[in-house]
Structure formats: C-alpha cells, structure tokens
Amino acid sequence: LHLGMFEIGKPLGKGKFGRVYLAKERSSGFVCALKVLHKSELQQGGVQKQVRREIEIQSNLRHPNVLRLYGHFHDSKRIFLILEFAGRGELYKHLRKEHRFPEWKAAQYIAQMAAALKYLHKKHVMHRDIKPENILVGIHGEIKISDFGWSVHAPNNRRQTMCGTLDYLPPEMLAHGSKDNYYSEKVDLWSLGVLMYEFLVGEAPFEDTPVMTQRRITRADMSVPSFVSSEAKDLIKKLLVLDPAKRIPLEEIQRHPWIVKHCE
Numbered sequence: 243l244h245l246g247m248f249e250i251g252k253p254l255g256k257g258k259f260g261r262v263y264l265a266k267e268r269s270s271g272f273v274c275a276l277k278v279l280h281k282s283e284l285q286q287g288g289v290q291k292q293v294r295r296e297i298e299i300q301s302n303l304r305h306p307n308v309l310r311l312y313g314h315f316h317d318s319k320r321i322f323l324i325l326e327f328a329g330r331g332e333l334y335k336h337l338r339k340e341h342r343f344p345e346w347k348a349a350q351y352i353a354q355m356a357a358a359l360k361y362l363h364k365k366h367v368m369h370r371d372i373k374p375e376n377i378l379v380g381i382h383g384e385i386k387i388s389d390f391g392w393s394v395h396a397p398n399n400r401r402q403t404m405c406g407t408l409d410y411l412p413p414e415m416l417a418h419g420s421k422d423n424y425y426s427e428k429v430d431l432w433s434l435g436v437l438m439y440e441f442l443v444g445e446a447p448f449e450d451t452p453v454m455t456q457r458r459i460t461r462a463d464m465s466v467p468s469f470v471s472s473e474a475k476d477l478i479k480k481l482l483v484l485d486p487a488k489r490i491p492l493e494e495i496q497r498h499p500w501i502v503k504h505c506e
C-alpha cells in the first residue's frame with residue numbers, strides 16, 4: 243500500500259486533523275475516500291495513541307450502515323486512511339437543504355441507525371458520536387455512520403459551537419461536569435432520540451444558548467411540535483428519558499409501530 247498506487251481527485255472535506263480526497267486505486271479502479279493525517283499535528287494534539295486505537299477498532303467493523311475503513315499506510319510525515327466513499331455525501335447537507343425529512347425517510351434512517359448501533363454494541367463499541375455531521379449517505383440512499391471526531395471543523399454551516407455541539411450530549415455526561423465519567427452504550431439511545439427529533443423537526447430538541455441547552459437536557463425539557471405524528475412522538479419520548487436504564491432498547495425500536503409502518 244503506498245500513495246503512488248492512488249490517483250488523487252477532488253477534496254471531499256477538511257477538518258482539524260486531516261483532509262479527505264476522492265481517490266482511485268490505479269490497478270483496480272476502486273474508488274475510495276483517502277484521508278490524510280499529519281503525524282506532527284497528531285503529536286501536537288496528543289491523539290496519536292487514540293488514532294491507532296480507532297484504526298484498530300474501525301478496521302474490524304463490517305456493517306452496511308457503518309463507514310468502512312479498508313486499510314491504512316503511512317510515510318515519514320503522514321498517515322493515510324483508505325475509507326469507504328459514500329456516493330451521496332454528508333447527511334447534514336441534505337437535512338439543511340430539505341429543512342426536515344418526511345416521516346417515511348426519517349423512519350428508514352432511524353431503523354438503519356438502530357441496526358448499526360445494535361451491531362456496534364454487540365462488538366462493545368459505543369458512543370459513535372451520533373449527530374447529522376457524522377453521518378454520510380451511500381449511493382442507494384442508505385446511511386453510513388462514521389466517527390468524524392478528528393475532522394469536523396470546516397467553517398461551513400455545521401453547528402458553530404466551541405468543542406462540537408452540546409445538543410447531542412446525554413444528561414449522564416453533563417451531570418458530573420466531565421465527559422470522562424462512566425457512561426454505557428445507553429448514551430447512544432439518547433443521541434438517537436435527539437437525531438430522530440432533528441430529522442423530523444429540523445432543529446435539535448434542546449437547542450438554545452449553551453447554558454440553557456445544558457439545563458434543558460438535564461431536565462429533558464423539550465416539546466414535540468403538533469405536526470409530528472403521535473407514533474413518532476411516542477418513540478422520541480421513549481428515547482429521551484433521563485434514566486439511561488429506562489430508555490427503549492434497540493430491539494424494541496426495530497419493532498416500534500412507527501418504524502414498522504414505514505419500513506415494510
């Protein structure tokens with residue numbers, strides 16, 4: 243594996259720790275997204291061990307709704323990640339353009355997210371930092387979750403908050419004031435509820451000033467507009483539950499009437 247075997251195309255995105263380019267593997271014609279990380283920047287950010295761990299984890303993940311990491315290689319200065327190319331790009335751009343998704347589309351996306359999370363949790367991988375900015379869309383309209391922890395930074399209309407948006411943080415990660423305290427994979431159920439709300443309403447349920455957002459999250463203080471169907475509202479209410487143990491489990495999401503109705 244080395245850079246010469248790839249023909250580099252247009253930039254696909256840029257961020258804090260790296261740029262991503264459309265790339266084609268010369269001999270096979272295989273199209274991928276080639277991400278370039280500079281070792282010096284990783285050192286400065288103190289994240290090189292984390293990146294090695296993430297590469298190890300993601301190389302072993304195989305699911306239609308989880309973005310593939312096919313391989314990686316490096317030269318003296320850079321690390322190259324061979325990532326799956328998602329033919330329809332970033333989900334948040336579609337969401338911004340359409341303002342909000344029709345219920346059938348939101349239900350299909352949530353069903354795919356639940357399937358991806360079920361797969362990740364089974365492999366004891368969690369907290370994939372669920373938010374629209376971390377989701378790509380494949381050529382057949384299927385969603386691909388990725389962990390952009392390293393990259394989201396580009397100025398365009400991603401949520402402009404300091405260290406990434408608070409909107410998706412569950413109460414148990416705010417309560418003790420630090421992100422490092424113990425959390426279980428139930429955090430992903432809360433974030434899935436926030437994602438579902440944003441798909442259907444066009445804005446996050448606790449969107450406010452940073453201080454107010456934290457207060458509203460810890461009180462689960464949100465209201466669902468009347469144009470949202472009662473079945474959808476029922477599922478949102480079963481995900482945005484303060485007590486992690488009381489959130490609807492992934493298996494039950496896939497059997498929920500709102501999902502079944504739109505995913506026959």
Ligand SMILES: CC(C)CCNC(=O)Cn1cc(-c2ccc3c(-c4nc5ccccc5[nH]4)n[nH]c3c2)cn1
Pocket residue numbers: 254255262275277293294296297298300311323325326327328329330331332378388389390391392393
């Ligand atoms: C440490 C390492 C294991 C982390 C691995 N994960 C990432 O690097 C997360 N990441 C994925 C990307 C990314 C960004 C854009 C794309 C695209 C893509 N397809 C597009 C189609 C049209 C317009 C833009 C597009 N971007 N496909 N695959 C991508 C992958 C950027 N960062």
